[in-house]
Amino acid sequence: MALDADATLGEAGEFGLISELVKLFPGDEHVLVGPGDDAAVLRIKHGHVVVSTDLMVEGRHFRRDWASAEDVGHRAAAQNLSDINAMGGTARHLTIGLAAPADLPVAWALDLARGFAAECASVGATVVGGDITRADEVVIAVTVLGQCLQSPVLRSGAQPGDVLALTGRQGWAAGGLAVLGRGFRSPRALVEAYRRPEPPYAAGQVAAGAGATSLIDVSDGLLAEAGHLAGASGVAIDVRRDAFEVPEPLQAVGAALGADPLQFILGGGDDHSLLATFPDVASVPDGWQVVGEVRAGEGVTVDGAAYDGPTGWTHF
Amino acid sequence: MALDADATLGEAGEFGLISELVKLFPGDEHVLVGPGDDAAVLRIKHGHVVVSTDLMVEGRHFRRDWASAEDVGHRAAAQNLSDINAMGGTARHLTIGLAAPADLPVAWALDLARGFAAECASVGATVVGGDITRADEVVIAVTVLGQCLQSPVLRSGAQPGDVLALTGRQGWAAGGLAVLGRGFRSPRALVEAYRRPEPPYAAGQVAAGAGATSLIDVSDGLLAEAGHLAGASGVAIDVRRDAFEVPEPLQAVGAALGADPLQFILGGGDDHSLLATFPDVASVPDGWQVVGEVRAGEGVTVDGAAYDGPTGWTHF
Structure with missing residues (x-):
């Protein structure tokens, strides 16, 4: 994508600028x-x-x-x-x-x-x-x-046929942020998850040892990060809605705010969960949950179709 | 120094806060x-x-x-x-x-x-x-x-009897900043020195190889940095006024602004010159200039007396 040198950061967006910056380094x-x-x-x-x-x-x-x-x-x-x-x-x-x-x-x-x-x-x-x-x-x-005790796992190694897996809490911090944004302080578990995330710190090395083909942490939103994996790997990723169990506090917030609680999971960041691809279901380590699959093509879909909710956070 | 936990950063100052932070790390x-x-x-x-x-x-x-x-x-x-x-x-x-x-x-x-x-x-x-x-x-x-190809040279190794030496342009950037602050754009050499400093990048390794006992770069002001060396090493440092030749553009700015041009050299930062101590004059490498000496005691003096001009930049 060519970048208009007279554009503002707001017009160009973070990724437009980064792609230009990378060329300079x-x-x-x-x-x-x-x-x-x-x-x-x-x-x-x-x-x-x-x-x-x-x-x-x-x-x-x-x-x-x-x-x-x-x-x-x-x-x-x-x-x-x-x-x-x-x-x-x-x-x-x-x-x-x-x-x-x-x-x-x-x-x-x-x-x-x-x-x-x-x-x-x-x-x-x-x-x-x-x-x-x-x-x-x-x-x-x-x-x-x-x-890295072994080779680092990049974003770019996902292959069609791989499975997509997730570990760590996902959507909790986004739920907590939504609650705080409305002036509330509960459910406390979500607010605390926003205030002090508990990333699955041991899981990255485990994934590497288990042969993960790509790996990313969910900082900006699950679908957005899946998009980064797909883009870097030159593949398509499909996420399955029914793979996620919506935890009780997120259900409560969804009901209170009149929102689909799955939005917090699919679009939420800040929990720093890990998203990885593995060659097959058998290689997915304990504690990880299969949430989708890698296909030939490009982009991210949910249950095979485009997703029209928010996919993540943008910085500009 | 005990720090008032209710003080603001402005009240505590950078160094007061840093000394507290260091304890936490x-x-x-x-x-x-x-x-x-x-x-x-x-x-x-x-x-x-x-x-x-x-x-x-x-x-x-x-x-x-x-x-x-x-x-x-x-x-x-x-x-x-x-x-x-x-x-x-x-x-x-x-x-x-x-x-x-x-x-x-x-x-x-x-x-x-x-x-x-x-x-x-x-x-x-x-x-x-x-x-x-x-x-x-x-x-x-x-x-x-x-x-570091050899042992890093810290701030803390200066000994009484060492000589203090300087390399690189010093005072030029401060002169340029003073000029810009008055709305002028010349002398151009000083303005350019402020805009694009030319640190003596090769000199640090040379100093280390020559047996420098302490080493610091002048970012915040020559006397202020000498004070950092003195404080970390538990010694006194005396700087000699007559060791500095005042370059022509600094003389011009001093005359134009009615200021002692030596102030730019003693109190100015931003040139990223290097200040070091060496065991004796014989060990001072080419390109370095002896500008003072290390004595028993504490603090920094100029020609043996307290200096009442600005010694450097403070961040709060």
């Missing part, structure tokens, strides 16, 4: 995976280092009245740790940058760091550096380094 | 150097990876009317590449995060990326990942990974 023989996957893979002497970076902006990725600073710290770390998980790797070290107004309470920043460090510690990773500067709004910039 | 046996130096040093299998991260915020670190997007890209990369230089290392891979308003022109973002990639390429480093998201103001978040 050609990489070298040390870059096994550069821009465009969940994380970059570097060959450094005898090891691999996996690197990923993410920004979180107040008012857009979090609100101080919807989550405590400690919660925001947990979420910022989880989002990044999950990117290493989505490569089949192990997160080791992180840096965190904080841009914030001068009137931000120190306590908020310290609680943020506490939550961040705690989430990192839960997977054995440590914070090794950072930066602080002044800005009008709070921006949190995180970079995570990890290692 | 204890590191592990893989972290050879954690928060508090120019970069973190990680032991990963058989190699060392050096990591540093920095944020740049529009209106604070750059203005779109004072520098082109490409210039800003060069500056953002230079600032980070210099951190690796200041460890005696070689920069290899960088990530860049961009938070920006939806009405930011795509061309601006692409030019930013171009300048960034070009500056990285000038030292053989490549961009391996990034993130883009929406925000009210432009924030650029960079993380750089590098390697």
Whole structure:
């Protein structure tokens, strides 16, 4: 897709811009995976280092009245740790940058760091550096380094005939966000899932060991991420509605808001569940649930047809 | 220093907060150097990876009317590449995060990326990942990974009796910034030095090889950075005024603005010159200039006395 150089970011969209940016960063023989996957893979002497970076902006990725600073710290770390998980790797070290107004309470920043460090510690990773500067709004910039004990699992390996499988809670955080957006604080389980996601941190390595052909974490929406797998792999993916059991709290929210609760599952992000493809049903590890299949073609369908609900989050 | 948990960032200051944050990030046996130096040093299998991260915020670190997007890209990369230089290392891979308003022109973002990639390429480093998201103001978040072929040179190794030495242009960018701040565009050499710093990228490794006992890059001001060396090493540093030759364009700006041009040299940052200590004059490499000495005690003096001009930049 050609990009109008006079367009604004809003007009071009995130992906339009990224595809242009990637051309400017050609990489070298040390870059096994550069821009465009969940994380970059570097060959450094005898090891691999996996690197990923993410920004979180107040008012857009979090609100101080919807989550405590400690919660925001947990979420910022989880989002990044999950990117290493989505490569089949192990997160080791992180840096965190904080841009914030001068009137931000120190306590908020310290609680943020506490939550961040705690989430990192839960997977054995440590914070090794950072930066602080002044800005009008709070921006949190995180970079995570990890290692892969085996070959990293990319987005691009799905083949027609593979099965699509999911592990981890999915739709809970989106349900919690919907609840908070209406001014409510319950069902508490969903609100908590939004505030402190519980990504299936061990599952990425397990999937890699089980022969996953592609792997991604669901940050922006299940169907959107399935679309990323399909696009990178040059295949079509069909998701089966009846593969999902709608958990009770999501049913309650759906009823209260007059929405199909499956929308939270199909379009919701922020839980950092993992979506993978495997060569066949027999190779899908315990704890994963088959939710669709890979076919020749392109794009994502639900039960064989186009889906007209929201498929995920867009950044511009 | 105990920190009031109810204080704002503005009240506590950057360093007060950092000293608290460091306590929350204890590191592990893989972290050879954690928060508090120019970069973190990680032991990963058989190699060392050096990591540093920095944020740049529009209106604070750059203005779109004072520098082109490409210039800003060069500056953002230079600032980070210099951190690796200041460890005696070689920069290899960088990530860049961009938070920006939806009405930011795509061309601006692409030019930013171009300048960034070009500056990285000038030292053989490549961009391996990034993130883009929406925000009210432009924030650029960079993380750089590098390697040290020999032991990294920290801030903490200066000893009484060492000499203090400087390499690279110093004060030029501050002079250029002062000129721009008054609405002028000349002397052009200074404005260009501000827009595209030319850090002495090869000098960090040379200093390490020559036995530098401590090393830092001048980002925030020469005396401020000397203070960081003194504080980390537990020594006093005296800087000699007569060690500096004031270049002609700085003399011109000083005369035009009615300011002592030495202020730009002693208090200015943004050139990313390198400041190091060496055991004796004989070990100072070519291209470095002796500008002071290390003594027992604490703090920084100029010609043996307290300095009452600005010593550097503070972030809050």
